[in-house]
Amino acid sequence: MAKSGDKANDEAVTAWARLVxxxxxLLPRVEADLKAQGYPPLSWYDALLELRRAGSKGLRPFELxxxxxxxxxxxxxxxxxxxxxxxxxxxxxxxxxxxQILSITPQGETVLNxxxxxxxxxxxxxFADRIDKKDVESLIVILGKFT
Amino acid sequence: MAKSGDKANDEAVTAWARLVxxxxxLLPRVEADLKAQGYPPLSWYDALLELRRAGSKGLRPFELxxxxxxxxxxxxxxxxxxxxxxxxxxxxxxxxxxxQILSITPQGETVLNxxxxxxxxxxxxxFADRIDKKDVESLIVILGKFT
DNA sequence: CGTATATAGATGCATATGCATATAGAGTCA
DNA sequence: TGACTCTATATGCATATGCATCTATATACG
Numbered sequence: 001m002a003k004s005g006d007k008a009n010d011e012a013v014t015a016w017a018r019l020v021x022x023x024x025x026l027l028p029r030v031e032a033d034l035k036a037q038g039y040p041p042l043s044w045y046d047a048l049l050e051l052r053r054a055g056s057k058g059l060r061p062f063e064l065x066x067x068x069x070x071x072x073x074x075x076x077x078x079x080x081x082x083x084x085x086x087x088x089x090x091x092x093x094x095x096x097x098x099x100q101i102l103s104i105t106p107q108g109e110t111v112l113n114x115x116x117x118x119x120x121x122x123x124x125x126x127f128a129d130r131i132d133k134k135d136v137e138s139l140i141v142i143l144g145k146f147t
Numbered sequence: 148m149a150k151s152g153d154k155a156n157d158e159a160v161t162a163w164a165r166l167v168x169x170x171x172x173l174l175p176r177v178e179a180d181l182k183a184q185g186y187p188p189l190s191w192y193d194a195l196l197e198l199r200r201a202g203s204k205g206l207r208p209f210e211l212x213x214x215x216x217x218x219x220x221x222x223x224x225x226x227x228x229x230x231x232x233x234x235x236x237x238x239x240x241x242x243x244x245x246x247q248i249l250s251i252t253p254q255g256e257t258v259l260n261x262x263x264x265x266x267x268x269x270x271x272x273x274f275a276d277r278i279d280k281k282d283v284e285s286l287i288v289i290l291g292k293f294t
Numbered sequence: 295c296g297t298a299t300a301t302a303g304a305t306g307c308a309t310a311t312g313c314a315t316a317t318a319g320a321g322t323c324a
Numbered sequence: 325t326g327a328c329t330c331t332a333t334a335t336g337c338a339t340a341t342g343c344a345t346c347t348a349t350a351t352a353c354g
Contacts, residue, residue, distance in 0.1 A: 008283075012275035013267065015283045018290035019274075023170035025216055025294065062332060069172055074311070076334055098319045098332045120160065127166075128159035135289045136155075136162045142282045143165035146172065209302060221341070223304055245302040245349045301350070311340070320331070 026126050033122040039115050040085070043068070043078060048087060048112040051104040058103035060093065087111060173273050180269040186262050187232070190215070190225060195234060195259040198251040205250035207240065234258060 031042055039045075050067050051059055059067075065075035079102065082088040087108035093099035104112070128136075178189055186192075197214050198206055206214075212222035226249065229235040234255035240246035251259070275283075 008280060009267070009271060009275055011280070011283050011287065012278065013270055015278070015286040015290070016270045016274050018287060019166075019170055020174065021216075022290045022293045023166055027167065028216075060332080069168075069175075071312075072333075073313085073335080076332095077310080079333095093332095096320075096332080098317095100333080120156070123160055123163045124156060127163050128156055130293060131159065131162070131289070133155060133158070135292070136158050138285050138289060139162040140158065140165060142278070142285060143162070143169045145282070146169045146277060207302080218342075219303070220305080220343085223302095224340080226303090240302095243302080243350075245347095247303080295354105297352100297354085299350100299352075302348085303346100304348105305344100305346075307343090307345105309340100309342075311338100313338085314336090316335075317333085318331100319333105320329100322327100322329080324325100324327090 029126045030119070030122040033125070034115065034118050037118050039111070039118055042119075043070075044082065044085075044087070045112065045115050045119060047078060047082060048104055048108050048115075051088060051102060052109060052112060054103070056103065058091075058101040060099055061102060062099075064102065082108070176273045177266070177269040180272070181262065181265050184265050186258070186265055189266070190217075191229065191232075191234070192259065192262050192266060194225060194229060195251055195255050195262075198235060198249060199256060199259060201250070203250065205238075205248040207246055208249060209246075211249065229255070 027042075034040075034042065034045075046068055047064060050064055061075050061079055062072070064070075065072060068075070070078070079088070079090070082102075083090055085107075087105055088102050089105050090100050090102055093101050131139075174189075181187075181189065181192075193215055194211060197211055208222050208226055209219070211217075212219060215222070217225070226235070226237070229249075230237055232254075234252055235249050236252050237247050237249055240248050278286075
């Protein structure tokens with residue numbers, strides 16, 4: 001941040017800086033707690049959660065990729081790892097010869113459930129315990145405006 | 148997120164999820180704008196900014212590292228890149244034989260200034276233009292409570 | 295002093311990410 | 325149908341990150 005002579009924008013820059021700093025401070029702590037308990041990265045959790053939501057009809061990789069705001073090649077490689085770990089299953093897509101359909105396996109569901117306990121505890125410890133109810137509600141509303 | 152039977156904590160989890168999602172959505176866009184204009188990553192900006200703040204007395208790598216919430220080896224490698232680019236200078240520390248002192252070079256100052264224009268524009272476009280004054284102020288207060 | 299422990303910083307090796315491009319099937323339209 | 329374009333997914337190669345460990349100096353303490 002530097003001089004700009006624009007009060008409103010300066011404040012927005014401050015808010016931006018805090019947003020970035022808070023997330024860059026808290027996310028690694030949460031991830032570290034999960035890792036310390038032997039769990040995979042949060043991206044695995046996000047993918048498995050989406051796949052469970054999708055239920056038995058599964059998801060195409062490109063759908064998951066859009067949902068997770070991932071680059072295509074990162075989705076491709078995350079898929080590899082999840083397949084290798086046995087947490088997702090892949091079948092070829094019948095109506096699109098280029099495509100595949102991913103779905104969560106029972107082992108995937110198990111790890112998702114276990115991760116959720118650890119994740120919830122970490123969110124509580126690093127975030128929820130440090131913010132009051134009113135601020136939580138404000139954040140939900142304000143951040144919810146960013147689509 | 149899953150069932151927990153705890154209303155307050157559920158809300159905190161929602162706020163957490165939005166915080167993570169907003170930062171994971173906006174940061175890459177901002178970085179992409181900078182990169183499209185030929186600028187280095189934001190971590191370079193942060194380091195150069197801290198070094199400029201420190202002035203002529205410079206900073207020890209470990210101080211910069213703490214300030215930037217970086218792992219030690221990442222600081223070491225960021226230092227390499229900044230040195231190679233000519234944006235920082237390194238001298239040995241007189242009162243600590245293990246240490247060094249980093250300072251920003253004139254080229255570093257130039258790139259910092261130029262990056263700032265692009266960074267400010269990107270913050271405006273992706274963040275400031277999408278949030279109103281009241282919410283900016285709320286964010287500053289709420290996020291400021293985290294450390 | 296001498297030994298133990300702590301701190302600053304670097305680095306080899308494994309894994310992850312970004313970038314460019316490849317492959318192959320789908321859609322369009324003459 | 326054939327030529328073009330578009331979309332879904334994969335991958336080689338370069339760079340970045342994480343992890344463990346190394347070196348060297350500093351500090352503590354008997």
